[in-house]
Amino acid sequence: MARASKPAAKKPAAKAAPKRTSGASSKIAKTQIIDLVADRTSLNKKQAGDAVATMLDAIVSALKGGQTVGLPGLGTLSVAQTAARTGVRPGTSERITIPAGKKVRFKVASTLKGTL
Incomplete structure (x- = not known):
């Protein structure tokens, strides 16, 4: 006669700990x-x-209007001009010219910087 096997006891599912990542990946x-x-x-x-x-x-x-935006306790956002420059295309090593443009800069407030 064949013996009926006992069903394996189920273990309670372990809860995964929340992932703790540093810096930019947790937003x-x-x-x-x-x-x-x-x-x-x-x-x-x-x-x-x-x-x-x-x-x-x-x-x-x-x-967009070229103004600076101050956020008390956080920092200051401003628009800065970038100069045209020479770069290298990845993969082909071809020299390319990167045109002048604008970028947004952020300067952290000293109060926030001191508490980080």
């Missing part, structure tokens, strides 16, 4: 910022979303 999304604003103010999520979107639009518009 807060816009929706999370909206949730934080809604939680810390008397605004609902729609109003908080509108407020965050309006603030971001104002920052982008100011930067």
Whole structure:
């Protein structure tokens, strides 16, 4: 007679520890910022979303207009001109000219820098 085997006892699934990564790979999304604003103010999520979107639009518009944007306790955003320069195309080692352009610079506020 064949013996019926006992079913193996199931082990409780081990919960994976949350991944802790350093620096740039762990970021807060816009929706999370909206949730934080809604939680810390008397605004609902729609109003908080509108407020965050309006603030971001104002920052982008100011930067496009060449203005500097100061965010107290965080830092300063500004637009800087970059000069034309010679570069090397990866893979082919061909010399190329990179045209002049603009980039956004960020200078961290000393208060934030001191607390990091």
